[in-house]
Amino acid sequence: MHGATLGPVPKPDVDPTVSLDLRVDRSSPVPLYFQLSQQLEAAIEHGTLTPGSLLGNEIELAARLGLSRPTVRQAIQSLVDKGLLVRRRGVGTQVVHSQVKRPLELSSLYDDLEAAGQRPATRVLVNTVLPASAGVAAALGVPEGGDVHRIERLRLAHGEPMAYLVNHLPLGLLDLDSGQLEATGLYRMMRSAGITLHSARQSIGARAATAAEAERLGEPEGAPLLTMQRTTYDDTGRAVEFGDHTYRPTRYSFEFQLLVRP
Amino acid sequence: MHGATLGPVPKPDVDPTVSLDLRVDRSSPVPLYFQLSQQLEAAIEHGTLTPGSLLGNEIELAARLGLSRPTVRQAIQSLVDKGLLVRRRGVGTQVVHSQVKRPLELSSLYDDLEAAGQRPATRVLVNTVLPASAGVAAALGVPEGGDVHRIERLRLAHGEPMAYLVNHLPLGLLDLDSGQLEATGLYRMMRSAGITLHSARQSIGARAATAAEAERLGEPEGAPLLTMQRTTYDDTGRAVEFGDHTYRPTRYSFEFQLLVRP
């Protein structure tokens, strides 16, 4: 035994990334790890990297791309965080057996409907400023009786009422133009106003419709309704929105995917 | 202008981590970054690090602890991922203005109730093996008509029915002992069987109770019910569980916090 190892039998399953046309543009301002992670994600999405396939070790991948291992690891890690990849020490990195698509974002009903091709419509029923009730004040962290925005909207899909949305917002954050509210979603307006959403506390429940609710949504009185209350915070911890929504359960349900943080 | 800068005025707000008794044990098998992140998290939880306070720069923090900057960054990053900290380039790292507690795990009803001090009780009504219906087969990825486990449970809190849980599982994964099912939760049993949960697809809705459902939960017929369907996958992508649950909305609602991934 003096050299020439007889043969670590060549692995039957080849590294699928070799056939992939991976490359990074060092002159781009986009971070290298991000370029790589996007290309890998696209390959997974496109099916070029098949579920269950091994990714080939980080060292060699780094060498082939002319990157350092930490950079490659950062790219891979971001996809692991998204639930697209799984790492196993001593084994390798595998593409997760699909099923994972959207790991639950802070969803906007408007965006959800639009993504589903439902062409949402909004009717702004109320858009005013009034003193905060105790519950609203507590949720938004403003003094009770202090002025807040209140908007009430009816959201329709295919001409049918789908949800009744009541929202309260602190003053001074946003210019709440009714026309804009009907043309887009509240979250989109907040984001374009420079508010960086950070987290939200949600509560989902059900109850029987009151006469007024039934009337608004076109349901019989006493019909089951799906309810959601949400307080949204920006990255400074300020509450920027408090919503109290009711949905027609025959037309809408909450669908989401969640990941187990390891 | 040749040297001696007149004086960068000392910052009025001192770095709150200096008063913190941070230290790492290099002989421990616990990773250094993890030791640090745990101590920081405890300090935030305990209120020693107050919301909004700056954390002091990474370089100096690393030097004080005798760690490298990448290690300190890894610790901080894990807390940023949890939503406890916010980084701003050119500014520093701040403790988020609280509100964030649980960023939504793949929750087990049993664990939730126990954590809320409700002392949950479970009554196993059905625990059998039968051919999979079309819906169950599709959810679990097994052939239609192939055998699967089916368990039906009634979950009570304070002696009152709270939820009716129907679950289907593929054969051979788990030893489904009824006694154990009543003493603990299904998820806990799966975890201790070596199954690493990875993700789940959930759907939450509402509907009126049928006569049978109303009977089981002690509600009048036609009462609104909260429903949840969930398929859970392990890290190989296998579906390991399909659940169809109905909850009494007067006794239970889904509460969770979610983070916006930046």
Place this chain on the structure above:
DNA sequence: TCAATGCAAATGTCCGGACAATCGGACTAC
């Protein structure tokens, strides 16, 4: 007085290397 410029501070990105821990299979010994 107010706007433009420059500077310091802090995080973001990237590198190259080193060693440890774990997994799985091959080999060996019984």
Place this chain on the structure above:
DNA sequence: GTAGTCCGATTGTCCGGACATTTGCATTGA
């Protein structure tokens, strides 16, 4: 034949440094 052992492969952890980018503030200039 079977169980235990060893070993290669791969990811996990950690280091020390370098430069880029952004932010906020102070200074400067009009």
